[in-house]
Amino acid sequence: MSPSRESEHQRTAIEPHIVTPPPGPKSRAYMEREKRLFFAAWYTDKDVPLIMRRKRGWLIEDVDGNRYIDMATGWASTPLGAGYEPVIERTIEVLRESGGVECTDYVTDVHLFDLAEKLVEVSPPNLTRVAPDTTGTEAVEAALRLAREKTGRYFVITFHGSFHGGNYGAAGAGPLSPDVTRGIKEYIHGFIHVPYPTCYRCPFRQTYPACGLACLDYIEDVVLRYETTPDQIAGVLYEPIQGENGVYIPPDGWIEGLHEMGRKYGWVMMDDEVQTGFGRTGKMFAIEHWPGVEVDLMPLAKALSGGALPIAAVLGTDAVMTASDEIYLGGTFAWQPAACAGALAGIEAMERERVLENVARLEQIAQERLASLVDRYEIVGDVRIKGVYIALEFVEEKESKRPAPTLTRAIHRRLLAKGLIAIHEAGLWWIRLLPALNMPPDLFRRGCDLIEEAVAEVSREQGRGVA
Ligand SMILES: Cc1ncc(COP(=O)(O)O)c(C=O)c1O
Structure with missing residues (x-):
């Protein structure tokens, strides 16, 4: 591949952008079809209520024109971003x-x-x-x-x-x-x-x-x-x-x-x-x-x-x-x-591309931006980070460590509405991040900001506040 094609990949627009909070009308129509076509466990309790139209680089676009930062990366299967x-x-x-x-x-x-x-x-x-x-x-x-x-x-x-x-x-x-x-x-x-x-x-x-x-x-x-x-x-x-x-x-x-x-x-x-x-x-x-x-x-x-x-x-x-x-x-x-x-x-x-060096940079950002959430929010029980293998665990209160699946669901949904796809499954009380190994640090930082915003908003709305 010519260097110009490679840098084109790097230049792909890298801003999340929400036109209509998910699920938008087109996603909803697809999800109705889904219920008629697939086996029940496929569509029940859908964790990510949107339908993807395409993905490129570090972003996923849905059929309603929303663009999300992709921190799920096909469950860690697109390590170099999509369409590399x-x-x-x-x-x-x-x-x-x-x-x-x-x-x-x-x-x-x-x-x-x-x-x-x-x-x-x-x-x-x-x-x-x-x-x-x-x-x-x-x-x-x-x-x-x-x-x-x-x-x-x-x-x-x-x-x-x-x-x-x-x-x-x-x-x-x-x-x-x-x-x-x-x-x-x-x-x-x-x-x-x-x-x-x-x-x-x-x-x-x-x-x-x-x-x-x-x-x-x-x-x-x-x-x-x-x-x-x-x-x-x-x-x-x-x-x-x-x-x-x-x-x-x-x-x-x-x-x-x-x-x-x-x-x-x-x-x-x-x-x-x-x-x-x-x-x-x-x-x-x-x-x-x-x-x-x-x-x-x-x-x-x-x-x-x-x-x-x-x-x-x-x-x-x-x-x-x-x-x-x-x-x-x-x-x-x-x-x-x-x-x-x-x-x-x-x-x-x-x-x-020396991706391991980028992983070290992203890990440091995660340590600075995400690990500290434990000290600042009562509902953040633990944050575990190794490279870009990252989980935030949510609890009702720190002392008892009582799992908080409903709160976690709310945070995950808030992240989607802000333009970030992370990993969360119904009934569980942690959110995982699996960004591409070559994600630009600025975009990763932006993702961390969205996470803190979502945690802060849900904390406030639930009357939990700061630790
Ligand atoms: C540690 C581990 N082993 C095995 C698997 C199964 O891989 P696959 O989904 O490709 O069958 C997974 C999937 O998430 C995994 O995380």
């Missing part, structure tokens, strides 16, 4: 050249190789092999099968509040909430769920570091004493930072301690970087925040796409990835030639 030309152009080029869909584990296409090599190059040194997939859910399920195949063992330890995907295996693994596992839990066996270090809401009612990482001791003291023996456990599947549960960042020692236990018992350590991978937390992969920790399998998706076509992968060690030559993973759509070319262009662009 070097990725889109390369994807289209290879889509034409390759002729469209191919089942590449049968007729293997030339574009797979450069991507596989690039992934091995940018990932931790002990991860040397790749298993292709299409979605994060599939990559997680592939990792579970690889771990069981390698060890010949059955159980996998996973964590309360984790999310690993939406199908039976992955949803069964990640008990984010009873909603996610409803109708699934009773059919899926083989997981042992244990507490994650959700320190703001410690299930043991303790405080770090005085707790001595009681949540880690729980595995040895309870699971390995009453539930099963270490030699029946194939591995541990964890998010290095819990995303959907509201960006819980493990305290020092937890990941290290977990891996020490895994090494002792021969468990396959599965680091789910589907959401944290490719710069989101300020490092290429979140696990790099804990130097010296070596994972065995690493599911990847979302940002791997570069924002163009769906693609996912599991990276793994020689030992795990070559333990069986009989396991079937992937599927018809895994690693389409054009998706591979787009993904490679995306990773190259992240390196070329």
Whole structure:
């Protein structure tokens, strides 16, 4: 792509603009059609009541002509903003050249190789092999099968509040909430769920570091004493930072301690970087925040796409990835030639554009503008920030930490009316921000201003005021 096209991307109009508060009349008409066409859970309790017309750069435009700052980025899947030309152009080029869909584990296409090599190059040194997939859910399920195949063992330890995907295996693994596992839990066996270090809401009612990482001791003291023996456990599947549960960042020692236990018992350590991978937390992969920790399998998706076509992968060690030559993973759509070319262009662009430096700038702004809301508003219970993995947790009052889902909903709706799309789901009491890694700092600052305005207005209206 020529430099002029690249800078055109950077220059895209970057002002939010609300013509008519959402849902505008056109969005409402679409939402009526939606109710007639889709399954019930799709349209019930719609979190973002508007219909998108297009997106470009760091903004989303709806059918009513409203423009919003995009802090959802396709759930972290457009890391370079929407329509990032070097990725889109390369994807289209290879889509034409390759002729469209191919089942590449049968007729293997030339574009797979450069991507596989690039992934091995940018990932931790002990991860040397790749298993292709299409979605994060599939990559997680592939990792579970690889771990069981390698060890010949059955159980996998996973964590309360984790999310690993939406199908039976992955949803069964990640008990984010009873909603996610409803109708699934009773059919899926083989997981042992244990507490994650959700320190703001410690299930043991303790405080770090005085707790001595009681949540880690729980595995040895309870699971390995009453539930099963270490030699029946194939591995541990964890998010290095819990995303959907509201960006819980493990305290020092937890990941290290977990891996020490895994090494002792021969468990396959599965680091789910589907959401944290490719710069989101300020490092290429979140696990790099804990130097010296070596994972065995690493599911990847979302940002791997570069924002163009769906693609996912599991990276793994020689030992795990070559333990069986009989396991079937992937599927018809895994690693389409054009998706591979787009993904490679995306990773190259992240390196070329030094996005990690921008993430550090955005993180600093978030620390200055958002972390301080805890001190100023009674309803802001906690703000958790790692890179541009950000959550604001809302409470009825600080002392009791009583969750405030209704207030949170009101703040989220107010943000939409002001021109910002963040992440909030019905019934939950936190709002997450997943801006593009290359979002201009001024636009991010503007977004932080809108957040403070929304928090201040809802606080005042609810008679809560300043802490
Ligand atoms: C940590 C994690 N793992 C797995 C998944 C599932 O990915 P997908 O939605 O691509 O199936 C998600 C999705 O949000 C995720 O956050």
